[in-house]
Amino acid sequence: MNHFLAREGDSNQGFLNESDSHHASRVLRLSPGEHISISYSDGIVYEAEIETIAKKSLQFKVLKERRRQKSPLLQIGIAPTKSNDRFEWFIEKAVELGVQRIIPLLCEHSERKVYKRERGLRIMEAAFKQSHKGFMPDLSEIMELKNLDKLELPEQRYIASLNSSERITLNEIDFKQPQLILIGPEGDFSPQEVSWAEKQGFKHLDLGPEVLRTETAAVQIAAIAQYEARQPE
Numbered sequence: 134m135n136h137f138l139a140r141e142g143d144s145n146q147g148f149l150n151e152s153d154s155h156h157a158s159r160v161l162r163l164s165p166g167e168h169i170s171i172s173y174s175d176g177i178v179y180e181a182e183i184e185t186i187a188k189k190s191l192q193f194k195v196l197k198e199r200r201r202q203k204s205p206l207l208q209i210g211i212a213p214t215k216s217n218d219r220f221e222w223f224i225e226k227a228v229e230l231g232v233q234r235i236i237p238l239l240c241e242h243s244e245r246k247v248y249k250r251e252r253g254l255r256i257m258e259a260a261f262k263q264s265h266k267g268f269m270p271d272l273s274e275i276m277e278l279k280n281l282d283k284l285e286l287p288e289q290r291y292i293a294s295l296n297s298s299e300r301i302t303l304n305e306i307d308f309k310q311p312q313l314i315l316i317g318p319e320g321d322f323s324p325q326e327v328s329w330a331e332k333q334g335f336k337h338l339d340l341g342p343e344v345l346r347t348e349t350a351a352v353q354i355a356a357i358a359q360y361e362a363r364q365p366e
């Protein structure tokens with residue numbers, strides 16, 4: 134069953150946007166009466182029936198709720214990698230694993246200074262549809278690390294850097310409560326950035342003795358967060 138991100142509607146009836154309507158009618162060749170899977174990115178996945186379909190508009194009626202997904206609690210602040218493909222691979226996996234928010238960071242040692250958010254949103258939506266998710270993460274505009282204090286930050290805040298400060302491990306994080314984890318660029322965070330993070334209440338995080346690629350570290354964290362959040366109380 135094809136899965137779509139519904140743009141407007143409610144638990145009874147709704148619509149797809151022009152792009153998805155075109156894809157459903159012209160590429161997938163769907164017809165009125167056929168069933169699709171939809172979500173409004175509110176955590177609920179519905180089964181719906183197509184009522185009317187045209188190149189620019191698909192209207193559906195909701196038949197039943199298929200499942201509910203808990204809202205992810207993990208926010209990841211991450212410096213986009215020099216290779217755009219690697220960063221976009223992370224974005225795709227973040228959707229599949231379940232991340233609440235992705236914050237691209239502009240750091241002193243960043244090799245990529247610009248990130249096209251619109252392209253990232255397209256990749257996220259494709260992953261959302263492929264994996265039949267109930268939530269799609271928020272994707273922020275790229276921002277300097279020092280501007281993070283303008284956001285509403287969770288109480289649990291961690292920075293994964295390569296300095297020699299005392300650290301906590303991933304199994305010490307309460308993944309059932311909101312958390313923000315920062316991952317730096319290939320050249321790591323600068324001493325000034327680490328000092329700033331410490332003043333903002335970020336604790337140092339130990340990801341093990343190996344030096345992981347930026348996107349590998351982020352996916353490792355997202356996978357562990359998903360697993361831990363699903364464990365019974």
